[in-house]
Amino acid sequence: MGKVTHAIYIGVMTLIVLVVTAWLAYTGYSYYELPLEERFYHPQYHWFRPAGPLGHGLGIIGTFLILFGVVFYIARKRYGFMERYLRLKHVLEFHIFLCVLGPILVLFHTTFKFGGMVSIAFWSMVAVVLSGVVGRFIYIQIPRTIEGRALSLAEVNKAKEEIARELRQMEGLESSTLDLILNDDGRQRGYFARKLQLSRVRRELRHKHIDRSRRRAIIELVKQEMSLAGKVSRLRQMQNLFKYWHVVHLPFAIIMLVIVVIHVVITVMLGYRWIF
Ligand code: HEM
Numbered sequence: 435m436g437k438v439t440h441a442i443y444i445g446v447m448t449l450i451v452l453v454v455t456a457w458l459a460y461t462g463y464s465y466y467e468l469p470l471e472e473r474f475y476h477p478q479y480h481w482f483r484p485a486g487p488l489g490h491g492l493g494i495i496g497t498f499l500i501l502f503g504v505v506f507y508i509a510r511k512r513y514g515f516m517e518r519y520l521r522l523k524h525v526l527e528f529h530i531f532l533c534v535l536g537p538i539l540v541l542f543h544t545t546f547k548f549g550g551m552v553s554i555a556f557w558s559m560v561a562v563v564l565s566g567v568v569g570r571f572i573y574i575q576i577p578r579t580i581e582g583r584a585l586s587l588a589e590v591n592k593a594k595e596e597i598a599r600e601l602r603q604m605e606g607l608e609s610s611t612l613d614l615i616l617n618d619d620g621r622q623r624g625y626f627a628r629k630l631q632l633s634r635v636r637r638e639l640r641h642k643h644i645d646r647s648r649r650r651a652i653i654e655l656v657k658q659e660m661s662l663a664g665k666v667s668r669l670r671q672m673q674n675l676f677k678y679w680h681v682v683h684l685p686f687a688i689i690m691l692v693i694v695v696i697h698v699v700i701t702v703m704l705g706y707r708w709i710f
């Protein structure tokens with residue numbers, strides 16, 4: 435998929451979500467805004483209510499979209515379904531599209547009335563959607579930020595090496611001093627360890643009679659390096675932590691599924707058949 439095709443793909447999906455949401459809100463506004471006890475007297479009560487042709491249909495189609503969005507993504511990701519034709523990234527975008535649109539239809543199915551056991555399914559659905567949005571955002575953000583910080587870190591290190599090279603030529607410093615300055619193992623050091631390292635560098639430079647302005651420049655660079663290395667390492671930890679993101683997304687999806695199955699069985703037993 436080229437850049438333009440991809441933009442169209444995302445654009446069409448976004449447009450569908452917006453148009454459908456706007457249409458549902460517009461067509462049913464006079465019904466959904468009524469207090470529960472007055473809805474029965476609305477001229478189109480039988481159309482909009484959760485068991486009505488529209489309300490019931492929204493529940494069924496919405497649930498179907500969610501199921502399809504989940505099954506399709508898992509089939510591609512875990513079982514390599516259509517691997518040769520579909521990139522995982524695009525299937526994930528499709529997952530997000532269907533699993534945003536589906537819940538919106540389900541929301542209108544409930545007619546904004548969240549009672550009984552099935553409300554657990556509803557709130558699980560909300561949790562899954564929200565965790566999806568947050569997870570997607572962080573997944574994209576962390577590697578980007580790491581990249582940016584790592585680039586700055588590389589620049590600082592380059593500057594440090596240049597200074598070190600100058601020092602080596604001009605003042606003939608032995609390598610132990612240079613090692614102290616160039617120490618860039620990228621480990622995340624604690625606050626006191628960093629202070630200690632800095633004071634060692636300071637002492638060593640003063641000891642070797644390096645002039646003040648150069649000493650300042652070196653200390654500044656060492657400080658920058660430490661702070662950036664710390665940030666990168668913290669971001670990496672966060673990235674690792676985020677593997678546990680599924681702990682929210684997946685179990686809530688399962689809770690939702692189980693309760694919806696019970697909900698559907700109950701409504702069918704009550705005799706609700708939609709248009710069939
Ligand atoms: C995520 C999926 C779903 C959620 C969260 C959900 C939620 C709800 C809620 C909150 C109500 C209103 C309950 C009330 O009146 O207090 C409701 C009613 C209803 N739902 Fe669903 N629903 C879902 C899927 C479905 C599906 C797939 C079907 C049918 C196959 C369905 C059929 C019905 C029917 C027939 C009613 C009306 C029941 C009655 O008036 O007694 N729902 N649903």
Ligand code: HEM
Pocket residue numbers: 500504507508511526529530533534537559562563564565566567568569570680683684687
């Ligand atoms: C009711 C709605 C949703 C349900 C039931 C659902 C369910 C799932 C399931 C079962 C998976 C597979 C997890 C796995 O492979 O272990 C998944 C993956 C994923 N979902 Fe959703 N999801 C929903 C909505 C969303 C939304 C709205 C977003 C983002 C805005 C989202 C983002 C993701 C991401 C990023 C993954 C990929 C995780 C990975 O491959 O490691 N989901 N979802």
